[in-house]
Amino acid sequence: MKSLDHLRETMRRDRVFDFMMPRIAFDPDLDTRHGPILYLEDVTVSFDGFKALNGLTLYIDDGELRCIIGANGAGKTTMMDVITGKTRPDSGSVYFGQRIDLLRRSETDIAQGGIGRKFQKPTVFESHSVYENLELAMASNKDVWPTLFARLSGAERDRIDEVLQTIGLGAESRRPAGLLSHGQKQWLEIGMLLMQNPRVLLVDEPVAGMTGQEAERTAELLTSLAGEHSVVVVEHDMEFVRSIARKVTVLHEGSVLAEGSMTEVQSDTRVIEVYLGE
Amino acid sequence: MLLTRFMHSDRGGSILLGLLLLAAILVPLLNLAVPESSPLHLPTYTVTLMGKYLCYALLALALDLVWGYCGILSLGHGAFFALGGYAMGMHLMRQVGDRGVYGNPELPDFMVFLNWQELPWYWYGFDMFWFAVLMVLLIPGLLAFVFGWFAFRSRVTGVYLSIMTQALTFALMLAFFRNEMGFGGNNGLTDFKDILGFSLQADSTRIGLFLASVIALAGGYLACRFIVNSKFGRVIVAIRDAETRTRFVGYQVERYKLWLFVFSAVLAGIAGALYVPQVGIINPGEFAPLNSIELAIWVAVGGRGTLYGAAAGALLVNYAKTYLTAAMPEVWLFALGALFVLVTILLPKGIIGLLQRRREGSA
Numbered sequence A: 001m002k003s004l005d006h007l008r009e010t011m012r013r014d015r016v017f018d019f020m021m022p023r024i025a026f027d028p029d030l031d032t033r034h035g036p037i038l039y040l041e042d043v044t045v046s047f048d049g050f051k052a053l054n055g056l057t058l059y060i061d062d063g064e065l066r067c068i069i070g071a072n073g074a075g076k077t078t079m080m081d082v083i084t085g086k087t088r089p090d091s092g093s094v095y096f097g098q099r100i101d102l103l104r105r106s107e108t109d110i111a112q113g114g115i116g117r118k119f120q121k122p123t124v125f126e127s128h129s130v131y132e133n134l135e136l137a138m139a140s141n142k143d144v145w146p147t148l149f150a151r152l153s154g155a156e157r158d159r160i161d162e163v164l165q166t167i168g169l170g171a172e173s174r175r176p177a178g179l180l181s182h183g184q185k186q187w188l189e190i191g192m193l194l195m196q197n198p199r200v201l202l203v204d205e206p207v208a209g210m211t212g213q214e215a216e217r218t219a220e221l222l223t224s225l226a227g228e229h230s231v232v233v234v235e236h237d238m239e240f241v242r243s244i245a246r247k248v249t250v251l252h253e254g255s256v257l258a259e260g261s262m263t264e265v266q267s268d269t270r271v272i273e274v275y276l277g278e
Numbered sequence B: 001m002l003l004t005r006f007m008h009s010d011r012g013g014s015i016l017l018g019l020l021l022l023a024a025i026l027v028p029l030l031n032l033a034v035p036e037s038s039p040l041h042l043p044t045y046t047v048t049l050m051g052k053y054l055c056y057a058l059l060a061l062a063l064d065l066v067w068g069y070c071g072i073l074s075l076g077h078g079a080f081f082a083l084g085g086y087a088m089g090m091h092l093m094r095q096v097g098d099r100g101v102y103g104n105p106e107l108p109d110f111m112v113f114l115n116w117q118e119l120p121w122y123w124y125g126f127d128m129f130w131f132a133v134l135m136v137l138l139i140p141g142l143l144a145f146v147f148g149w150f151a152f153r154s155r156v157t158g159v160y161l162s163i164m165t166q167a168l169t170f171a172l173m174l175a176f177f178r179n180e181m182g183f184g185g186n187n188g189l190t191d192f193k194d195i196l197g198f199s200l201q202a203d204s205t206r207i208g209l210f211l212a213s214v215i216a217l218a219g220g221y222l223a224c225r226f227i228v229n230s231k232f233g234r235v236i237v238a239i240r241d242a243e244t245r246t247r248f249v250g251y252q253v254e255r256y257k258l259w260l261f262v263f264s265a266v267l268a269g270i271a272g273a274l275y276v277p278q279v280g281i282i283n284p285g286e287f288a289p290l291n292s293i294e295l296a297i298w299v300a301v302g303g304r305g306t307l308y309g310a311a312a313g314a315l316l317v318n319y320a321k322t323y324l325t326a327a328m329p330e331v332w333l334f335a336l337g338a339l340f341v342l343v344t345i346l347l348p349k350g351i352i353g354l355l356q357r358r359r360e361g362s363a
């Protein structure tokens, strides 16, 4: 059946073969004139028959700060996996801007093309210093040869210093990242995202394991980043979500249950039933 | 002066290079200038032994680059070493000319013995030194490229990769044992006469080969140091520590691994090519899986991820091996096994790690 579909697709005469199509560059061709920067439409992912995402449809606007909430196993992390190319969906489409089909791009391409991601479990390069972590993450030519002979330019140093200030780790810049506290590692990871100059930041559970004060600073940091970047935050901590959210999406069993402002969502009866009410 | 700045923060490396320089001056002096009757005279036998150790040190350096810095535990680096050795051995074989036992100007003795009428095509060109040198670099590099291309692209890592590299060297060993392969079967290539017109028996040639090994090790060290000090070096360490993360930061992990692996294999090939004229023989035993494991032990003993530690480990373990196999041959394998267990349990960072801890403790 599958191969028949492929054949039919290949024989279509109304367009050129896929491999003949010019590859669209990420940056100049990113088209967000219609508002959204990320389009997920009818995305389904199944693991051994279990549907982690089930017909998920979601649009993220350019420059917005969006919070995604949902119970454990609702599919939040899987959604990020799909956007970043780590997991390929069984069906559905994922577009970056209006023209860039993310399902045809590799993880590396997507990362370089402007979608940065912070993982649920913070992973920084432990044996490198904070400064080197930022240097490695910096948007630059990341091919083998240029990297072998790369030297930091003045502008690049300035950019690293600027990000060090933003994430509040200026004093730690020479320390190995492995020695940072949990909260500091989370910030460093956000800093590494910023070094990539992404259009979209995907942030998975940024305040897990943080003290109240640390969480507050993180909230400030994320709200200050919205506008210039689109920020998608997945979080369990309702307190935190309430403090930053403008628009909230509730995921349940792999699809969208409700969407709107925090107050709207909280008063939605279905949401109360499955998520907040317990 | 570029060198002093470059080596500035690398104490271990400076010591290694200093010792190599010292050896490059003293060894020829003590061997050639000091008369044999003097107690200070260095016998040629010892010079050759030291040259052999230096080749091992270069091989260990190659492994440390991929294992210590990128987490690729290759247990097949012996294969690249042996291939470099065979390429050099083939050249030396052709240099013998009609001075072989059978006096055939075209064919090496073992081919005459097998009743072969003409030289196989893959032996063409090896009569020229430059061609042999090219092959010393190209053949290990190419094998590493093809192997790495498939292995890294299919994201084979960790112990599976180690097993595959063992299988690779084992398969090559079996192949080279076969007479039909045209590499001398289980006897390998031996009875070499001269290199670049210099007799391999002459003391001065031995000294020349020793000096070439010193230069190769020093050059190899500097090249590796340049690589690990560069941003490329920081990327491979990042791959070692968090491979997926490195991919999401936007690096093409497979390519980094591939080129590092190829470079390392070429270094191993050079080590093998310098080894063969000094020991005078290359046979399929060099492909033995155990050799590659022993190599990993040298690196672990010295301390991986330091470069100079790997070189020091190779020198120390091989010195101990020479001493022990002469004094108590049956003990050696047990000693090696025990050494490995001890180092993994007690000294995860090897001897260099121990020295560093000492210094920090006393400071």
Ligand SMILES: Nc1ncnc2c1ncn2[C@@H]1O[C@H](COP(=O)(O)OP(=O)(O)OP(=O)(O)O)[C@@H](O)[C@H]1O
Pocket: A047, A052, A070, A071, A072, A073, A074, A075, A076, A077, A078, A079, A120
């Ligand atoms: N690689 C995988 N193989 C099999 N099942 C998976 C895989 N990844 C995720 N799942 C399952 O898919 C479901 C959704 O997982 P996901 O990690 O997206 O949830 P989540 O919303 O991020 O949950 P949490 O709040 O716990 O992080 C879970 O039931 C999980 O067990």
Ligand SMILES: [Mg+2]
Pocket: A076, A077, A078, A120
């Ligand atoms: Mg999750």
